[in-house]
Amino acid sequence: MTQDAPHQPYGTPDTPRVAVRGEARLEVDPEIARIGITVSARGTDRRTALQDLTRRNNTALDLVKSYGDAVEKLETGTFSINPELTRHGRAERIRAYHGRVHITAELADFTALGELTTRLADLELTSVDGPWWALRPTSPAHGEARRQAVLEAVQRAREYASALGADLSALVELADLGAENALPFQAATSGTGMRTMAYSTTEETAPPLDLEPQRQTVYAQVNARFTMTPPQL
Known part of the structure; x- marks a missing residue:
């Protein structure tokens, strides 16, 4: 009974392997922008506070919806109504909501x-x-970054082989280490790549803001392993 030849993870003298990493980093214009809207109300009793909050919330929603297709997504997040307590002697009383x-x-x-x-x-x-x-998850920029990372890996491996007087012969493995927007929305709380604007109400309507979109960084990285012809040492 014959046994299979042992696995050679690092290649053999006749079929050496070369392992490289390919990277790509693109700077592209953003595709979407998100804003957070907070509507507040204060009243001496719960019903008044709820009525004012409902009215202002509906006003804000109607205004956003009036922009039609320019708004791709509109979502209501958290809602809260809390009593403000004040102490009179030993008793606590509700001052406002x-x-x-x-x-x-x-x-x-x-x-x-x-x-x-x-x-x-x-x-x-x-x-x-x-x-x-x-960027949208389906943005072509992600695919372009991955393609560039693969091309760099092939070029790098070819240069290593050429330095030894050899040529690449086959691809053994290509491992995707991820290609994603470096500035995702979920990470915006860290302050990286985020612009924050706080507004207060004014008596006169202010002119529209001239917002300069912040370019996004798309990063891709792959590991690749190739076999090559015997080197000329």
Whole structure:
């Protein structure tokens, strides 16, 4: 009974292997921008606070929806209404109620974005945070970064083989280490790649903001292993 030849993870003198890493880093324009909208209300009783909060929330939602296709996504996040307590002697009494609703809007039209943020800021007890610039998960920029990383890996391996007087003969393995936007929306809380604007209401309507989109970094990295012809040592 014959036994199979032992596996040679590092190649053999007749069929040596070369392992390289290919990397690519692209700077591209963002495709979408997200803003956070916070609507607030305060009342001496719960019903008044809820009524004011509902009215202001509906006003903010209607304004965002009025931009039609420029708004790709509109979501309501957290809602809260909390009593403000004050102490009189040994007893605690409710002085007022504070309510808040958080809304997130995603836009691809950056001209509309500047106008919308200004109009939202003019609403009663409404604040705006952002924008957070990003690429869509399906952006062609991700695929382009991966292709460039593979091309670099092949070129690097070819240069190593050439230095030994050899040629690449076959691809053994290509490992994708990930190619993703370096500035995802979820990581925006770290402050990297994020622009924050806080607005307060004004008596006169302010002109639309001229927002300069922040370019995004797309990074891809692969590991590749090739076999090559015997080197000329």
